[in-house]
Amino acid sequence: MQVERRTLLRKLVCSLRGRMRMKTVTIKQLLSFSVLAFVVSILPAKSYAELPVPAHITPPVGEHESPVVPQPIEFPHDRHVKDMKINCMYCHTYARRSKVAGIPPTSKCMGCHKVIATDKPRIQKLTEYWEKGESPKWLKVHDVPDYVHFTHEKHIRKFVFDAKFPVEDVQQVCGLCHGEVQGMTVAEKKKPLNMGFCQRCHEANGGPGDCWACHK
Amino acid sequence: MSVKVNRRKFLKMLGWGGAGTALTGCDLPTTVTLEEGKEEVVSYLMPEEYAIPGIGVWYASTCTQCEAGCGLHGRVREGRVLKVEGNPDSPVNHGKSCMMGQSTVQAHYNPDRITSPMMRKGSTLQAVSWDEAMSALTSKIGPDSGVKGDRVGMVTGTVSGHQAVIIDELLAQVGSKNHYVHEVINTSVWSSVCRDMLGDEMPKLNFDKAGVILSFGADFLGTWISPVHNMGEYAKFRKGARGSLIQVEPKMTLTGGNADLWVPAKPGTEGALALGIANFILERGWNAVDVPSSVGKSLSQYTLTAVEKVTGVPVSKIKRIASMLTERGPSLVIAGASTENHENGYDAVASVMLLNLVMGNIGKTIEASAKFPEKALRAKQGNTKDLLLLAKALKDNKLDVLFTYNTNPAFTAPAVLQVSESLSGVGFKVAFSMFPDETTLQADLVLPIHSGMEDWGTHVPAYQPDTSSVLSLQQPLMEPIHKETRGFGDIMLSLLKLRNKDFGKFADYYSYLQTAVANMPADVTSNVEGASKDIWTNMLQKGIVKAKVSTNDLSPKLVDMKFKVKQDNSGYPMHLVPSARLGLWDGRHANIPWLQEFPDQIAKVVWGSWAELHPKKAAELGVKNGDYVRVTSASGSIETQVYIHKGIHPDAVSVPLGQGHDEFGRYAKGRGVNPLKILNPLMERRTGELATHATRVKVTNAHRHEKLVHLGGSESQVGRKFVKTISVDQLRRTEGEA
Numbered sequence: 020m021q022v023e024r025r026t027l028l029r030k031l032v033c034s035l036r037g038r039m040r041m042k043t044v045t046i047k048q049l050l051s052f053s054v055l056a057f058v059v060s061i062l063p064a065k066s067y068a069e070l071p072v073p074a075h076i077t078p079p080v081g082e083h084e085s086p087v088v089p090q091p092i093e094f095p096h097d098r099h100v101k102d103m104k105i106n107c108m109y110c111h112t113y114a115r116r117s118k119v120a121g122i123p124p125t126s127k128c129m130g131c132h133k134v135i136a137t138d139k140p141r142i143q144k145l146t147e148y149w150e151k152g153e154s155p156k157w158l159k160v161h162d163v164p165d166y167v168h169f170t171h172e173k174h175i176r177k178f179v180f181d182a183k184f185p186v187e188d189v190q191q192v193c194g195l196c197h198g199e200v201q202g203m204t205v206a207e208k209k210k211p212l213n214m215g216f217c218q219r220c221h222e223a224n225g226g227p228g229d230c231w232a233c234h235k
Numbered sequence: 236m237s238v239k240v241n242r243r244k245f246l247k248m249l250g251w252g253g254a255g256t257a258l259t260g261c262d263l264p265t266t267v268t269l270e271e272g273k274e275e276v277v278s279y280l281m282p283e284e285y286a287i288p289g290i291g292v293w294y295a296s297t298c299t300q301c302e303a304g305c306g307l308h309g310r311v312r313e314g315r316v317l318k319v320e321g322n323p324d325s326p327v328n329h330g331k332s333c334m335m336g337q338s339t340v341q342a343h344y345n346p347d348r349i350t351s352p353m354m355r356k357g358s359t360l361q362a363v364s365w366d367e368a369m370s371a372l373t374s375k376i377g378p379d380s381g382v383k384g385d386r387v388g389m390v391t392g393t394v395s396g397h398q399a400v401i402i403d404e405l406l407a408q409v410g411s412k413n414h415y416v417h418e419v420i421n422t423s424v425w426s427s428v429c430r431d432m433l434g435d436e437m438p439k440l441n442f443d444k445a446g447v448i449l450s451f452g453a454d455f456l457g458t459w460i461s462p463v464h465n466m467g468e469y470a471k472f473r474k475g476a477r478g479s480l481i482q483v484e485p486k487m488t489l490t491g492g493n494a495d496l497w498v499p500a501k502p503g504t505e506g507a508l509a510l511g512i513a514n515f516i517l518e519r520g521w522n523a524v525d526v527p528s529s530v531g532k533s534l535s536q537y538t539l540t541a542v543e544k545v546t547g548v549p550v551s552k553i554k555r556i557a558s559m560l561t562e563r564g565p566s567l568v569i570a571g572a573s574t575e576n577h578e579n580g581y582d583a584v585a586s587v588m589l590l591n592l593v594m595g596n597i598g599k600t601i602e603a604s605a606k607f608p609e610k611a612l613r614a615k616q617g618n619t620k621d622l623l624l625l626a627k628a629l630k631d632n633k634l635d636v637l638f639t640y641n642t643n644p645a646f647t648a649p650a651v652l653q654v655s656e657s658l659s660g661v662g663f664k665v666a667f668s669m670f671p672d673e674t675t676l677q678a679d680l681v682l683p684i685h686s687g688m689e690d691w692g693t694h695v696p697a698y699q700p701d702t703s704s705v706l707s708l709q710q711p712l713m714e715p716i717h718k719e720t721r722g723f724g725d726i727m728l729s730l731l732k733l734r735n736k737d738f739g740k741f742a743d744y745y746s747y748l749q750t751a752v753a754n755m756p757a758d759v760t761s762n763v764e765g766a767s768k769d770i771w772t773n774m775l776q777k778g779i780v781k782a783k784v785s786t787n788d789l790s791p792k793l794v795d796m797k798f799k800v801k802q803d804n805s806g807y808p809m810h811l812v813p814s815a816r817l818g819l820w821d822g823r824h825a826n827i828p829w830l831q832e833f834p835d836q837i838a839k840v841v842w843g844s845w846a847e848l849h850p851k852k853a854a855e856l857g858v859k860n861g862d863y864v865r866v867t868s869a870s871g872s873i874e875t876q877v878y879i880h881k882g883i884h885p886d887a888v889s890v891p892l893g894q895g896h897d898e899f900g901r902y903a904k905g906r907g908v909n910p911l912k913i914l915n916p917l918m919e920r921r922t923g924e925l926a927t928h929a930t931r932v933k934v935t936n937a938h939r940h941e942k943l944v945h946l947g948g949s950e951s952q953v954g955r956k957f958v959k960t961i962s963v964d965q966l967r968r969t970e971g972e973a
Binding site for chain 1: 269270279280
């Protein structure tokens with residue numbers, strides 16, 4: 020199994036710091052750390068295969084790193100997307116109809132998980148919520164400022180439905196802004212979603228360049 | 236600490252700021268208003284099919300911000316109401332709404348809402364449970380309480396529909412007849428005259444059919460009867476063959492500002508002007524309808540010169556008004572607050588109506604209204620006579636239990652009536668209230684009620700503008716924000732159940748309304764649009780239901796008039812005009828920041844009070860904009876800043892209503908002054924209404940100055956010609972080709 024470069028580096032540095040604090044670090048150890056660090060640093064940057072970019076889209080350019088947002092349930096996107104091949108819009112059903120993609124209603128989760136994987140702790144936690152008549156309080160991961168009017172519906176219409184792009188591959192389109200969720204458990208912000216990011220994509224794909232299109 | 240920023244510095248900062256933004260580019264991470272990892276997103280547990288996050292659903296309801304009863308559409312998204320607009324199906328407002336309607340969301344989401352029942356324990360109000368509150372209420376008003384019916388009172392604002400029915404029912408159950416219906420901004424005198432002279436309290440006015448409107452102080456675009464409806468009709472009146480508007484009033488209102496001819500008659504003499512115009516028209520034989528010779532004879536004393544002497548309006552202007560009425564007709568003559576609310580108000584309005592009779596307007600621009608078929612549902616219109624009656628009952632210690640709902644007499648009553656002081660003599664005061672206003676905080680039991688957007692109700696507008704009569708449904712636009720508020724109807728229903736077991740079958744006010752609506756008379760229920768739908772479904776969808784009614788023609792008759800002008804000013808040379816405006820209204824909206832922020836339509840002042848003075852009077856007193864003056868009547872005095880404006884009679888000082896709250900939440904409390912407090916207890920002679928515009932005052936310089944906070948800052952263009960103007964003479968000579 021491949022280990023993600025960033026995680027490994029972090030572990031290495033932490034252990035080095037610990038040893039230095041204890042003043043037991045020797046030149047030899049330091050050297051071996053350096054070598055290890057070098058080896059890790061040349062590991063491939065992505066631990067999972069990148070999705071193909073749909074031919075009709077020039078992808079927006081920009082990367083983003085931010086700490087993983089802790090969620091009430093560690094929802095495994097990887098399990099649902101990669102292993103089960105569930106379409107993004109099966110759960111985020113509002114994306115094609117509304118400005119927000121929406122968190123799936125708890126009843127939708129329970130539709131499957133009344134019978135599937137009921138022995139798993141995460142599912143048991145979900146079932147607890149359901150029985151209490153509550154929805155988990157997820158924390159927002161992707162957000163744009165209040166003065167930006169972003170709408171999922173228009174983007175899905177343009178890049179999927181109008182372009183006659185196969186809906187079963189919609190993840191390739193979603194991933195342009197949301198990263199490759201098939202490799203994540205809970206969603207992580209992998210793209211900057213700032214004005215430069217949006218603007219470059221609008222220029223490359225013929226989106227509106229008018230300020231008023233987004234700022235209203 | 237204060238940082239002085241002048242215009243130059245501001246522009247400099249703006250320049251550097253702009254350059255900075257451009258240099259940093261668009262790729263920096265945004266730090267503003269991002270809520271990543273902070274804000275919770277909670278999904279639906281089980282979504283309704285039609286509920287899509289991010290997409291608004293519009294529901295029909297009724298606006299409760301004033302008494303006009305405009306239909307509303309509220310946009311609801313993710314279970315919250317975000318925006319309201321007018322309901323296009325409502326004949327009252329035809330899809331339009333005013334600033335008070337728009338700001339209804341700020342009343343609803345107001346941070347000063349009362350969130351739990353409160354009971355007086357010792358000298359303070361303390362939060363209690365609903366069980367405790369209701370058992371206290373039962374012990375004081377229930378069947379075993381031994382309460383005497385005639386010692387129970389209820390004071391409300393204008394009520395109509397099924398709310399009025401259940402109030403009546405409760406008072407009937409306890410055996411009380413003391414329902415005080417109080418509104419400061421009202422048209423009681425107008426209604427009395429219309430009832431006596433036309434046989435219809437609220438006749439339908441056809442602004443759109445008029446070629447000229449002569450309004451004696453009726454601010455119909457701002458505060459008179461049904462402002463949003465009037466605005467629509469006014470637009471039609473001005474379109475095409477543009478109608479002319481003449482406004483006679485001591486202080487320029489929003490309507491006065493729109494008039495072609497603005498006439499400041501001496502306050503209290505408007506009736507004389509109307510009679511003078513009528514006399515001149517009769518003399519010239521311009522009248523469309525003949526009047527009995529006795530009337531002509533009594534009018535003959537109102538010669539042009541006599542009228543000029545009384546009213547201060549020049550003969551030439553009186554002639555001009557008379558000829559405009561005749562030449563540009565059909566005409567419509569109306570009267571509002573500054574004419575009604577004098578001691579001679581009734582006679583003045585009757586003179587105005589006489590002018591309508593003479594010009595043959597009855598049946599043309601003034602028609603019979605479509606009264607709602609079920610009488611019990613019709614509006615009980617608020618007035619100030621009931622305020623005087625309430626003040627008297629309180630003073631004579633005639634009440635043991637007093638309910639207050641939708642009104643704030645402790646704020647609106649003149650100080651001399653001592654309403655606030657004598658309230659403490661009432662053993663048990665119950666306030667149905669959303670906000671901690673002056674009256675509510677004096678109560679012994681405070682019952683927090685739902686906002687207009689959380690509650691059920693039906694409203695029958697007092698002014699029916701269509702040929703069929705309308706009932707407007709108020710349905711909740713969202714779940715109550717606060718767990719501990721209850722609907723007014725629900726609380727009333729639980730009180731009704733104490734004595735009458737028949738009400739036990741209704742689980743809540745909603746089910747009561749449903750049954751009551753279904754049982755309305757056949758002339759209402761049979762006129763449902765869309766034959767397949769029942770009346771309730773139709774009301775939920777459309778927000779209104781129309782009832783076909785037949786109206787008779789108006790039968791005008793003359794009333795005995797003894798128009799007199801009071802000449803007494805013993806040491807008080809000025810007239811106080813407590814002016815009302817669309818916005819803060821009578822003060823009930825002073826806790827809405829949007830409306831506080833909204834500049835007055837004439838003075839452009841925000842967030843405060845002011846005294847409007849004529850430039851001549853200001854020069855006499857030696858005051859300039861922002862200086863404080865003391866306005867003193869025989870009943871008290873207030874101190875506020877001066878705003879100098881030509882749109883006021885030189886002998887009048889106008890202080891707007893709305894401010895001067897001692898309580899009423901963070902946005903209203905301790906802001907400005909309340910002119911109602913210094914009114915003398917004068918009554919309109921015929922109707923017993925409080926003569927709010929009859930108080931004489933003196934104005935003195937308080938020798939204090941603060942910058943007056945108002946929009947615009949300057950009354951002139953200082954010769955810079957931002958707006959190019961051309962004199963009428965020049966326009967006539969050159970046809971605009973200057």
